[in-house]
Amino acid sequence: xxxxxxxxxxxxxxxxxxxxxxxxxxxxxxxxxxxxxxxxxxxxxxxxxxxxxxxxxxxxxxxxxxxxxxxxxxxxxxxxxxxxxxxxxxxxxxxxxxxxxxxxxxxxxxxxxxxxxxxxxxxxxxxxxxxxxxxxxxxxxxxxxxxxxxxxxxxxxxxxxxxxxxxxxxxxxxxxxxxxxxxxxxxxxxxxxxxxxxxxxxxxxxxxxxxxxxxxxxxxxxxxxxxxxxxxxxxxxxxxxxxxxxxxxxxxxxxxxxxxxxxxxxxxxxxxxxxxxxxxxxxxxxxxxxxxxxxxxxxxxxxxxxxxxxxxxxxxxxxxxxxxxxxxxxxxxxxxxxxxxxxxxxxxxxxxxxxxxxxxxxxxxxxxxxxxxxxxxxxxxxxxxxxxxxxxxxxxxxxxxxxxxxxxxxxxxxxxxxxxxxxxxxxxxxxxxxxxxxxxxxxxxxxxxxx
Numbered sequence: 372x373x374x375x376x377x378x379x380x381x382x383x384x385x386x387x388x389x390x391x392x393x394x395x396x397x398x399x400x401x402x403x404x405x406x407x408x409x410x411x412x413x414x415x416x417x418x419x420x421x422x423x424x425x426x427x428x429x430x431x432x433x434x435x436x437x438x439x440x441x442x443x444x445x446x447x448x449x450x451x452x453x454x455x456x457x458x459x460x461x462x463x464x465x466x467x468x469x470x471x472x473x474x475x476x477x478x479x480x481x482x483x484x485x486x487x488x489x490x491x492x493x494x495x496x497x498x499x500x501x502x503x504x505x506x507x508x509x510x511x512x513x514x515x516x517x518x519x520x521x522x523x524x525x526x527x528x529x530x531x532x533x534x535x536x537x538x539x540x541x542x543x544x545x546x547x548x549x550x551x552x553x554x555x556x557x558x559x560x561x562x563x564x565x566x567x568x569x570x571x572x573x574x575x576x577x578x579x580x581x582x583x584x585x586x587x588x589x590x591x592x593x594x595x596x597x598x599x600x601x602x603x604x605x606x607x608x609x610x611x612x613x614x615x616x617x618x619x620x621x622x623x624x625x626x627x628x629x630x631x632x633x634x635x636x637x638x639x640x641x642x643x644x645x646x647x648x649x650x651x652x653x654x655x656x657x658x659x660x661x662x663x664x665x666x667x668x669x670x671x672x673x674x675x676x677x678x679x680x681x682x683x684x685x686x687x688x689x690x691x692x693x694x695x696x697x698x699x700x701x702x703x704x705x706x707x708x709x710x711x712x713x714x715x716x717x718x719x720x721x722x723x724x725x726x727x728x729x730x731x732x733x734x735x736x737x738x739x740x741x742x743x744x745x746x747x748x749x750x751x752x753x754x755x756x757x758x759x760x761x762x763x764x765x766x767x768x769x770x771x772x773x774x775x776x777x778x779x780x781x782x783x784x785x786x787x788x789x790x791x792x793x794x795x796x797x798x799x800x801x802x803x804x805x806x807x808x809x810x811x812x813x814x815x816x817x818x819x820x821x822x
Contacts, residue, residue, distance in 0.1 A: 372457065376417045379460050379473075383413055386469070393463070394421055394473045396453065397599055398428050399489055399795050400677065401728035405453075405475065416473050422450040425477060428487050429794040431805070432678070437797045451477040451485050458596055461565045465557075465607035472603075474596065486788040489730035493595055496738045496786065504640040507737050508717075509594040510570075510587040513725050514629040515605060516622055517551070517579040520615035525622040527578040528614045537579045540626070547574040551581075554612045558583065561604045567597045576627040587634070591733050598631075598729035620676065620724030621683035628684030628691055629725035633736055634709075636717040637744075646716040652699075653708060653716045660718060661697050661706055661750040663743020664736065668695045668705060668722065670780025671735040672766050673773040673799060675723040679806045682769050684724050692722055694763035696754040704754050705766075722766070731787075731795075738786035774799050 383389060394416045395405030404427050408416060415421055426448055429437050453475040461472040477485035484491045500507060518525040519536070527537030532550040541547045548555065555572055562569045568586035575582045585601065588594050602618055609616035621628040636644050637660070646657035676682060684691045690702060697706035707719040718740070723732050742748070754763070767773040777783055778796050787795075 372455075375457060375459070376414070376455075379417060380413060382460050383410055383471070386471075388469050389471055390468065392416070392471050392473055394453065394475055396423065396427060396475050396477055396488065397490060397728070397730060398430055399728060399731070399791075399798055400430075400432050401489075401599060401602070401726075401730075402432075403472075403599070403603060404430070404434075413473070416453065416475070417455045419452055419454045419478070419482075421453040421475070423453050423475075423477070424448050425451045425485060425487065428477065428485075428489070429798055431798050431801050433805075435801075437794070437801050440794075440797060451479055452482065454478050454482075456490070456596070458593075459566060461600065463607065464561060464564070465604075465611040472600075474600075487790040487794050489728055489734070489791065490592070490595070492787055492791050493592055493730045493734040493737075495788070496734050496741065497591055499741060500637070500737070505645070506589055506638050507591045507740075508587050508589045508636050508638055508644075509591045509733065509737075510585055510634045511594060511598045511729065512582060512584045512630070512632040512634070513598060513601060513618070514575055514580060514582045514627075514631070515602075515725060516577060516617040516619075516629065517554075517581065517609060517614045518617050518622070520610070520613070525617060531612075540576050540578060541574050542576045544574040548572065554608060554614065555581075555583075557608045557611065558605055561608055562601065565600055565604065567601055567604070569601075577623060578626060580627060580629070589638070591635070591737060595729040595733045602725075618725040620678065620681040620726045622680075624683060628689065630684075630691065630721065631723040631725045631727055631729070631732065633720045633723065633732065634717050635720075635737070635740070636715070637740075644714060644716060646718070647713045649713050651710070651713065653713075655747075656744055657708075657716060657718065658750050659743045659747050660740040661708075661743065662748030663739045663741065663746070664706055664718070664720065665695050665697060665750055666748055667735070667739035667742065667780070667782040667786070669764065669766055670776045670783050671739065671786075672722070673777040673795070674731045674735045674783075675727055676766075676770075676773060677728065677731075677799065678724075678726050679770055679802070681724050681726055682773075685722075685766060685768075691724075692766065693768075694754075694765055696763050697750055698753040698755060701753075701755060706750075708753075735783070735786060739782065742782065742785065770799070770803055774803065
């Protein structure tokens, strides 16, 4: 790590325009939290001497402490050590003054990983793959909406070219991509500076909705880093161009939701894809991985759909799944096996919304797949279409049911450490209770004098 630290310090020395840094960890909601530090403190942060409270990981979506959180009240809100993740310097050029991000993760006083950190949860799963001589190769697809930041409710942005507000769907429209070329170009440039492997960009189904794919990488921890950094980058570049970028699962009730699809295969020590047996169906190992994914899916749904709004996306006939099912070249089910050359045989997991935490999502997916591989779990028969006429297990239909399923699920208990599970459950229960106390305008308009 010494050479890597020297490389970062040398880079900073060459950038006299950077006077401050952002030192941050990723919390359970996927939000980066930390400090603005003078550039002179870079060595301190890189050498693991910066401190932040453990409770920072478990704040609710509004940044409030969790009531009764043992990390706050029984320990006096103790600090942990912040270790540098080793990711190279991450330049930020969309702020008022140039800066850079130093990504950190938490450790205890003895230097051992703090297992309540979501990045640590994924690292633990990857250690289990490595012990078997296996490496997941992972790619992500993230959808988002551009919206007008001056509006109280989400509305389409004004086209920089035509001057007209977007008000209709434009799936795969090249004209819409061209209209927002300056914005998309700046995303690609910022991603290049940060080493985020962006691939194709398309205009998606919704008004002002886009999808940008990230390339496969043989390091799932880096893939999750890339997804977290990508979301932050898109939001920053959007503001620079006078827009807001929205990764809510369902910002418009009547339009397409924002998905976070994960593609993965697994290679052995010789670099062979263990999902490939030369056929269109894929190997028995691939099907066992699917079996694990299906077995853990219902109790993992809280990870894939962690917010109140998430469950507006998981509706029938919405290209978002509601049933625990899999199929070949079928975008209507939760687990899709894409076609193409057998050497590229992979699994696509389609449950997560773009509002989910990438570290937790990849930990849940890869942990469940490994469980299926190790126990040779059967996925049952593949499903065609939406599975009409079949009796299929369902995902939890609402947030409260998903919290309960996660809390009692034996499979998530094998995937995630207890301290993280407890923190995540407490966070989601507090958020659920807060929503329950807030009566919407629509409820008032509907019931005030009619009941």
